[in-house]
Amino acid sequence: MKLLKPWWAADGGLLHLTLLLSLAGLRVDLDLYLLPPPPAPLRDELLWLGGPTRPAHALSPFPALGEWGRTGPQHPKGWASDPGAPLEGQLLREVRALGVPFIPRTRVDAWLVHSVAAGDADGARGLFGAASSAGEVGANVDSSSQAAPGSGGDPREALSSPLAATEEEEEAEAAAEPTAQVQDAGGRAGQDTEVVVNQQNETVDRNSQHEERVSTQKKSLQQSNEDDDKIADKPDWEAEKTTESRNERHLNWTDTSFSLEDFFQLLSSQAEYSLEEISFEDIPPLPGNISDGMNSSAYDCNVNLSQAISHDVNLHEAMLVCSNNTFRRNPVARTSQVPEPFLQLSSHTNPEQALPGSDLTGFLPLVDNQMRNVTSQDLLYDLDANILDEINLMSLATSFDPLDISQLFEEPDSDSGLSLNSSHNSTYITTKSNSSHSTYDEGAIGYSSDLESQDLEGAVGGCYPESIKLCHVDHRNDSGFHENLEFQHILHNHTYHLQPSVPEPSSESFSWCGKSPKKSRHLEDTDRNLSRDERRAKALHIPFSVDEIVRMPVDSFNSMLSRHYLTDLQVSLIRDIRRRGKNKVAAQNCRKRKLDIIVNLEDDVSNLQAKKETLKRERAQCNKAIDIMKKKLHDLYHDVFSMLRDDQGRPVNPNQYTLQCSHDGAILIVPKELMSGHKKEAQKGKRKSERH
DNA sequence: GCACAATGTCATAAG
């Protein structure tokens, strides 16, 4: 599992990178340039895990930016462990035969590049031999973390990683003699491998140039491999991306009509970019063995690197410069690293190494300057928003062990600046649909108060590194809970770019904040996406999302609070957030229930009204029938009396007599006076019986 | 600026 991190870190799918780092808890120091990928030579070096002498010009077959994130663990076909991956072929079967459980396709491809170019299939054994002999994936981490950490943290060191890591990797080389073959293969790859580049014409915009510059190598061989292998299996969206990438450039490592000189001339064609801030005198020259394996063009790569890194390009390169300035480590110190794999990784995530304050101060103006020069195209030049979302979701969906993260961050020195990454990621995602300026002051996104506006200004105006230092988030999660959460954009959106002097935001401060005239429009836009509690959580650097806090079971919640070092204010805020969040849900349910009750009552009322109308109609019909019966009875009554005669033969007056029907059916003519008296007696008797 | 609805928040009671 840990094997993958350096690879992911190096692939250049920056958002994907970050998430993987967050999830896996490894290689956190790479966070610092998780925006756009480093220049191709640097990244190429990052990806070189086969040995210290890999020539920087050796082309690596990386997919286009964005493709990589889609061809990662979410797409097992791209992995060596996938038996159906057409990429594998005999070489990967050999690798699998070595017992390597997981081989990122990048690694495989990178190896394929060199071994194939050199016609050396044994390079695979040399490359993976040490890992496989170690019997666990962690061995791969070791080998990768030797090259990737230095290169991941410091592009300069990335350049010099062959030199710096020589001592460390001598062991690996000793353990795996064929590595030298791979190195030679890599050197020959630079010489022998010729790539066809349909270079874009002058109308290519700056974004494309950036992407070209930073991902040309990446997209070269692996793309040509993967495109053919994966297009058939890819989802539509991935196939589209691949098509787009192909439209941009056509690199085919099997083709033989492109020279590396052309390639690096392409890289250096960005004449507008210079690296004034960076003194490459600090960069150690590539070791002689590299030069031995390189032709003149290869060395040009090293020279052109200064042109490839721009000071006026985008935030990514600002961060890259940051990495340059801050991640340089003493090779001697590196050699003294604990050989245990995890500790090695942890040492790379040491915040003191990653973000030393002294270096940050030097980094600050540069970043500020670069951030101010950011354009929307720069920021978005190679990131498709949808891709980011997908990568984000997919990465979140990938299996990982949160305990690993916890273990990593429980390391005393493993302050990682993860939140920086997260902030980049999440902010990038959150603001991807916004205007260009919504990104470069990302540190303050979500703050709407004056206080927050000040934070924004601070973040933009040069306090960013400070924020970075504050951004450390001990992002451990209770296992078993993550899977059940619906991760929205706020998840891992731990963008805490507040200055340390920021007072605790009170409810009041957030109450009137929305009316602050200082608030920029984009802040308003972004604030709409954040609730007050989310902003509060950001302000207090709460390392959990509001959603997590609210939805987490009480046991997990309590254990989370106990297992994290949180201030009283943070704990109080977290509990308030949880209480408010639950009450909010309860209020919603209550209102919904109330509405349901109202609706049901209304329905009942309407039903009852309808029933009432029906009864009214029935009553009217009954009354009508009764009237008819009465009339008939009245007529019959008069008919009968008209035929009756008394003893003298006179007609009987119906007003004085009435007809009574006896029990035996006989009809009697009874005077009404008697009937009235009987009725009264009958009524009295009836009342008495009712009383009894 | 006002009205209104929707929503959030708080206090409180009950389970």
Add this chain to the structure above:
DNA sequence: CTCTTATGACATTGT
């Protein structure tokens, strides 16, 4: 006792 839920009352926000 703690936590959750329900709900009235009030505040805030959006239209």
